[in-house]
Amino acid sequence: MLRATLKGLLARKLRLALAGLAVVLGVTAVSAAMVTTETIGNGFDAIFATAASDVDVSVSARPNVDESTTFAPPLPASVLEELDAVRDAESVTGVVSADGARPIGPDGKVISVQGPPRLGVAWAGETGMTRLREGRGPRAANEVAINAGLAEQGGFGVGGTIDVLTLRPRQTFQVVGIYGYRNGLDTMGGGTEVAFTEPVAQQLILGRTGVYSSVTMTAADGVSPEKLRDQVADVLGSSYLVRTGDELAEQTASEGQAFLETVRMVLLAFSGLSLLIGIFLILNTFSILVAQRTSELALVAALGARRRQIVGSVLVEAALVGVLASAVGVGAGIAVSTLLKSFMESQSGAQLPVGLTVPMPDLVLAFVVGVLVTLVAALVPAVRASRVPPVAAMREAAAEQRSLTGITVAGAVPAALGTAGLVAAVTGIAGDFRWLALGGGVVLALLGLALLTPVASRYLLPAVGRLLSWSTPGKLGRRNAERNPRRTAITVATLVVTLGLVGGVGVVAESLRGDVSSVVASDLTADLVISGDGVSARAGGQSGGPPTAADGRIMPTFAPEVVERAREVPGVAVATAQYVDTVQLDGRAPGPSPGNAGDLSRLESVLGLEAVDGTLRTLARDEVVVDTETLADQGLAVGDRIRVSTQRAGWQEYRVVGSYEPNFLLRGPVLAPEVAAERFVSPLPALGYVELEPGADAAAVKSSVSELVADNPEVTVADQTQLASDASSRLDIAEIMLYVLLGLSVVIGILGVVNTMALSILERTRELGLLRAIGMRRSHMVHMVVAESLVMSVFGGLVGLAFGTLAGAAFVSVAGLAVLAVPWASLALFLGLAILAGLVAALAPSTRAARVNILAAIGDR
Structure with missing residues (x-):
């Protein structure tokens, strides 16, 4: 039985290679994450x-x-x-x-x-x-x-x-x-x-x-x-x-290791996602192979093979594929780590005094995970193969269609639970557990959607297919995709998951940008902002407020004389400075807080501040104004005294003389400018605001103010539009990184379509020969295969992007963002990529279908 299994494996080595490639990619990502972070960590340990x-x-x-x-x-x-x-x-x-x-x-x-x-x-x-x-x-x-x-x-x-x-x-x-x-x-x-x-x-x-x-x-x-x-x-x-x-x-x-550990966990999470998506590909591959070998397995059973031997033969194939693919993946991961180390050193200028560190226990774990993933994915087809009756050896049909009731019920339960979780999170029923309800709801709903894809394909594929099948070959391709809902569902499940995640990321990122732009427009009345590179981009924090020096680094600043000279520029009504830092509060909820200093009589105007209690005026050295939320958290009110510790000078007591509503650029205690000059990390302002007189030439004023900071390459002058763009630009890098990481999963999704199409062509060799015998041209064969691939890819893309958009909208609602922005252009691009994936997946199979030898195909049993 073992010899027969090995000979069968050699006969199907090209078919199994695509399934193994999914494991290779996943294990490569896992291994690269482990080796790279270990090498960098050991390098910095040696330096320190x-x-x-x-x-x-x-x-x-x-x-x-x-x-x-x-x-x-x-x-x-x-x-x-x-x-x-x-x-x-x-x-x-x-x-x-x-x-x-x-x-x-x-x-x-x-x-x-x-x-x-x-x-x-x-x-x-x-x-x-x-x-x-x-x-x-x-x-x-x-x-x-x-x-x-x-x-x-x-x-x-x-x-x-x-x-x-x-x-x-x-x-x-x-x-x-x-x-x-x-x-x-x-x-x-x-x-x-x-x-x-x-x-x-x-x-x-x-x-x-x-x-x-x-x-x-x-x-x-x-x-x-x-x-x-x-x-x-x-x-x-x-x-x-x-x-x-x-x-x-x-x-x-x-x-440094804490940061590296965070990077490592993120990389491993996306590597795990790639392996999880790879399970769909492996499952589909072995399902098709088992279906194609129905007669062979039935004949083996008729000759006396037991069920456990048949299961064992399929699992041996899977184990060999897993071992070879995992070994290649580990080696590729080490090679990728070498490139990443060189890239990191070239970009940062760091020279690590260590060579590549290969953590063998971690790599053995990655190898074992790759093998186990392959075995788990092949287990269901193996059990199914053992149930093939010997009488099936007499039939030519590969696999009979099975009822979709079981899988539909299995998918309806997590889909219902996930939907309930999303509704609870969006409506506020979940209360303090809304984020847990949101995350759990997305995972369960996505799992349910993957299981419900077979029944959904039965009703949605014809509609999608009619858009793409305007000829007889196209209709044949559509019906090929429709006739095996389970196989189609497993094939497109990878695209559903990956494009669902990509679409959700796109909606959240676009909504965050819209929220930032909306908040800047509503909170900032100044026409121009003077700030260092990256300072305005860091403004707003997670809940609003100024940028801080919480990382201990000196932020870009400028001389106070810049603001004083800006007041003398024709067309300027108000010009004032804002000093920023991180301070410590001592109250009912002690802890770090954004710290500010400036002339409140001017900041009130340029930031559109609303005084709640007391007045917003020029402060004495022992006075402070605090936003209402911070006062409530600390259990204080106007007239009380509060202890504030600045980074440079330590604790000092101040009298609270007023309160204000926090906004995007101001949150936390506000002190007198002279206090900042003595007690903040930097004695220089980090932000300057300029408000123009009615009818002033904004371009001319901006040019004049820019000349005041011409000798400071860190500082620029921006209008509201540029400020909103800078503040939202911090999302760009994170978004691109997420897309790059998800790109590996998208590649595996495309491989799933390629694998299914290639194996499907082999399975339908006799059918293709008959079509050629009754007059179908080679170009028609190509058209039919391309149509089948496109129908599946577009179906998977539409379902995934629709789910991602809804999940992103739920996140926006739970996060309380001011704007729900759907990036239609990005979603259209992602759908275009799905179409491109369908075309790429059809290239080799359609060529093979067109070259089918008519007589050999008809005689194929």
Whole structure:
């Protein structure tokens, strides 16, 4: 029986290859996700461990805002004096190093790095990891040294100049040195570094002289880092973070690993989706193969083969396909990971000091998953094959049509439950569980739809087919698709699922864009907005409010004088600035919040603010105005006192003198501008608003205001339309990434149609020969096969996009978005892709059908 199975497998190797390709793609995606994230994680672990290798103990201030990635306030020089007195300390070194030195390239634009920091540091000589390659270290206030990665990226050399943006506006420095690192790398994790003299670095990066971002210490001979850490903690108390070098490296690496783990889970989720969709393809392939082998299996049964032997023969085929396809998928995943690692390094500038890391347990798991998926998909056809009666060996028919009652009932239950979940989520019946009801409803409804596709195809395929079959060959193709609803349903199920997801993503993304545009138009009365690149795009957050510095990075800013000069431009009625940051609130619901500062007497006008209690006026240093939602959350009212901690200066108490309705660009406490200059991470404004006088020439005013920031390449002047476009542009990258990830599933869906058409042609060889014998031309054969493929593809595309649109509309309703926008052009494009998929799927099968030998086909049994 085994020999017969293996010979049968070799005879059908091309037919099984397409089913195996679905497994190859899914396992490739899983393996690539595992290898890539493991390699990047190990690379950054090695970088951080090497950077901390010369540090026994690190001391830094605790963040004033309860978020691990926020700005840490600088340490006063007096801390070094205390640490010098620690008994077992060999050396104590003050370090100035913080993200916020943005170099400007020869093209006049800020040199951008995707993810890594842009550090400003104080030059301490060739100590630790640093090694000079050219020139010398900076000695004068106008001199800097830069790392080799920045020098290569911007084309800078010793003797030239470089412009840098920091906490202060743009300044020009002389490049006197270029340095690398002890391990031969040009950068540490892809970041750029500009090294100033210590006083200049303190002023430009930390905000004032005489302070340090951290202190590093080495222990005396025979003293462990842990012992020195404990001594330092006893001296400084709980106000500071005291860690060993290993603990510092581990914590720094863990922050990056958390991001990598998120990326890994997303990639694995979409890889799992691809494998799940691959099950439909494998199931369909083995169903058709079993149907084609009815006579063969019946004959084997008549010769004495038992049911378990027949099931075993089909599962052996599936196991061999799964093993070979999974092995190829693992190898392809490793190759893809190599390309992804190279691409990441080229894009970010990071040089990972490790080769490709291959996590064998994870890859073995991916291999096993691929094999199990193949076996599970082949199990139902295998059981069905074992039930073929021996008398079937006497018949030529492949497989009898079975009732659709069972599968219809099986699909109606999850479809009804899913619909109920969607209704409960949209109508609000689900309450706090509305998102769970929405997600569960979509999954159940999609499962029910897949199971109901056979009965739906019986009624919908004729309607779709009439649109595409305007000739006799076309009608034959339509009827070929209609005569086996189960096979058609399994074939198009992949397209239904993938295009349903794609259509849903499109509706949600388009609605989010419309919501942002609507909110900007209603909340912003200013005609022009001055902001740094990406600042306005980050405005609004998840629930409205200003952009924040919650990631600890210095946001693009501009000098306050820009707004003052803008007021003098002819045609300007109001010009004012908004400072933004992340702060900590101490109330009934303590936690981080957007923080703002500005002149409320002007912000009220340009942001269309509505005062609820008190007045929106120029604030004193100890006064604050808070939005109504935040006040309600904290259990406070106008007239109460609230404690607010800013990132740079810590806790201070303020008196609440007013409240306002939050909007897209303003949410949270609003402080006086002079408070921001002293207590926020950046003392400079991040947003500026300009309101024009009636009848003013908007284009002329915009040009004049733009000239005021011409020397700042990070800052632009935009009108309301551009602001809405910038704010919604953050959706573009996420949407494209989702489409790319879903694209793999769409490819598998297309393979399903290809496989079904190819196997169907083999199954109907005698039928095709008879059609040719009665006069059908080769062109008619091609037309018939293409029509059959198009009918199935268009049917699957229409059902999937219709479901995706409804699911997207449900999301929009539950999320409370102001606009339901259906991207008709995108949906039409997706449907066009479904039609293209049908054409591609029909190419090889239609050619094979046209070349059928009439006499051999008629004589085929």
